[in-house]
Amino acid sequence: DIVMTQSPDSLAVSLGERATIKCKSSQSVLYTSNRKNYLAWYQQKLGQPPKLLIYWASIRESGVPDRFNGSGSGTDFTLTISSLQAEDVAVYYCQQYYSAPTYSFGQGTKLQIK
């Protein structure tokens, strides 16, 4: 099984500042045949289901603000929020779909306002 590990577990950032969340997979999620990383990021606000933010490690889902950026390859990935807004307070999860039809999530990173 592919284990996903996020860091930190929680994070407090001032409004307008950058927030950075890391995700590491226990094995590469890069398919060499198509050069795609099978990695997604989700945002979950309190009392709501998760929302897909980014897929293929760096492609923003339609409607996601451009302050959200995904990067990385192989086993190490980063979600960056360039200028934190109040509405970005949430828990963020990474997920691998390399081993589809089985999947795994990171443990989550709680993002708060400092």
Next chain:
Amino acid sequence: QVQLVQSGAEVKKPGSSVKVSCKASGGTFSDYGFSWVRQAPGQGLEWMGGFIPIFDTATYAQSFQGRVTITADGSTNTVYMDLTSLTSEDTAMYYCAVTSGSGFAFWGQGTLVSVSS
């Protein structure tokens, strides 16, 4: 745009079973894969298993093997998750989600299952 509507909250006794449904609309049922994801109170997301209608096959996470069964009814575009031998540790929100191959793009509203004697 796919919409997923799940069945309502359930209260169950330890040792019993629960069956949660997820009805899809707004897309072609066979174009997608469906998954069930569990979230215990205050905890993270845990993938339980999934179903691919075009292959009529289910896949389960190791931690739920033997206790969960996922089925689908193509005539009603509904996916079901059946969890047996419930304990208090199964108290959680259960979500269904849909993928077309690049993450879980659509999610149901969640079904709260409470297990208590």
